[in-house]
Amino acid sequence: MIKIAASMPAEYRDASSEELARRIAAAKESLGSRLLILGHHYQMDEVMDFADARGDSFGLSKIAAEQRDAEIVVFCGVHFMAESADILTGPEQRVILPDLSAGCSMADMADIDQVEAAWADLATIVDIERVVPITYMNSTAAIKAFVGRHGGAVCTSSNARAVLAWALGDEKASARGDRVFFLPDQHLGRNTALSMGYDQEELVLWDPAQPLGGQMSDVIEQSRVLLWKGHCSVHGRFTIDQVRRFREENPEGKVIVHPECTQDVVESADAWGSTDFLIRWIEAAPIGTVVTIGTEVHLVSRLAKEHPELTITCLDDEVCPCITMARIDAPHLAWVLEEAMEGRIRNQITVDPETARWSLVALERMLEIT
Ligand code: SF4
Numbered sequence: 001m002i003k004i005a006a007s008m009p010a011e012y013r014d015a016s017s018e019e020l021a022r023r024i025a026a027a028k029e030s031l032g033s034r035l036l037i038l039g040h041h042y043q044m045d046e047v048m049d050f051a052d053a054r055g056d057s058f059g060l061s062k063i064a065a066e067q068r069d070a071e072i073v074v075f076c077g078v079h080f081m082a083e084s085a086d087i088l089t090g091p092e093q094r095v096i097l098p099d100l101s102a103g104c105s106m107a108d109m110a111d112i113d114q115v116e117a118a119w120a121d122l123a124t125i126v127d128i129e130r131v132v133p134i135t136y137m138n139s140t141a142a143i144k145a146f147v148g149r150h151g152g153a154v155c156t157s158s159n160a161r162a163v164l165a166w167a168l169g170d171e172k173a174s175a176r177g178d179r180v181f182f183l184p185d186q187h188l189g190r191n192t193a194l195s196m197g198y199d200q201e202e203l204v205l206w207d208p209a210q211p212l213g214g215q216m217s218d219v220i221e222q223s224r225v226l227l228w229k230g231h232c233s234v235h236g237r238f239t240i241d242q243v244r245r246f247r248e249e250n251p252e253g254k255v256i257v258h259p260e261c262t263q264d265v266v267e268s269a270d271a272w273g274s275t276d277f278l279i280r281w282i283e284a285a286p287i288g289t290v291v292t293i294g295t296e297v298h299l300v301s302r303l304a305k306e307h308p309e310l311t312i313t314c315l316d317d318e319v320c321p322c323i324t325m326a327r328i329d330a331p332h333l334a335w336v337l338e339e340a341m342e343g344r345i346r347n348q349i350t351v352d353p354e355t356a357r358w359s360l361v362a363l364e365r366m367l368e369i370t
Pocket residue numbers: 042078103104105106107138232233234235296322323324325
């Protein structure tokens with residue numbers, strides 16, 4: 001991947017929010033249909049107010065790919081999302097991440113060298129041809145390409161169940177392999193597999209810092225799902241004590257959480273599912289419902305604002321923003337847009353053709369499955 005880094009001039013940092021809003025709006029108008037601004041659900045309102053489309057990482061990338069006349073795609077999200085957008089869009093479209101330091105701690109927990117080494121270790125224990133790698137969308141393009149090369153697929157939090165069933169077989173289809181190597185979020189993998197009826201003993205944690213993932217070879221041989229030891233630092237903050245406290249204070253209240261939360265939190269919730277699921281749950285809730293949500297706080301705050309007929313709180317009352325998502329702010333958005341108006345593309349994300357090719361294989365397999 002090539003990163004063309006440039007520093008944002010101080011004038012943007014010093015500008016008032018009113019001035020930035022005016023300049024962003026003017027740049028948007030000037031660029032017209034050549035520009036598409038995508039806003040992930042976890043973005044701050046100062047950015048979301050200018051998004052042409054809101055959604056999760058995969059949904060937004062698909063929107064970018066469908067709008068071929070948008071030659072400048074500004075992805076207000078984190079790094080892996082802009083990579084996916086670059087993979088899915090055409091060669092004439094350029095994808096910009098307003099601040100290159102907007103990464104994802106979960107995606108960074110699965111380094112390609114570590115994954116290659118783990119794969120080689122696994123091959124000494126089990127028939128590697130019968131291991132199906134699956135990676136969550138929240139992973140680098142290098143990991144998606146690895147999965148594509150080795151016969152696996154990408155999944156999202158909406159379709160993880162269907163992709164696991166495709167790999168391990170179910171009543172409708174035969175298995176692709178004996179076990180899955182699930183990257184990089186152990187919680188999404190564990191919560192999904194348990195909900196499908198797999199036993200706890202069949203789910204084995206692979207710690208890349210330990211020889212053989214920290215497991216005995218017989219444990220690996222008996223596994224059905226090997227879970228990479230990665231997690232989301234935001235969703236990892238939610239605890240079973242927070243759920244208990246909420247229920248004590250709100251006996252009639254509901255708890256809904258994202259599957260990146262730990263198993264105990266997910267099992268104690270009234271409902272759990274992807275970001276889209278959580279939004280739809282809120283939209284369908286009866287007037288007067290008291291609900292706490294275990295997901296990123298900018299999304300929770302926006303839902304609370306948009307649904308005054310409900311009482312909506314964040315499960316973690318200490319507040320839990322995704323710090324890296326919040327690096328995309330109005331100053332960076334104004335800067336990249338005004339530079340684009342002058343014909344200068346700042347902070348372009350470009351995935352090399354070979355990585356893009358195999359990532360696309362893994363993404364297209366997911367689309368075929370779901
Ligand atoms: S919320 Fe978690 S998974 Fe999502 S971008 Fe932030 S760190 Fe990554």
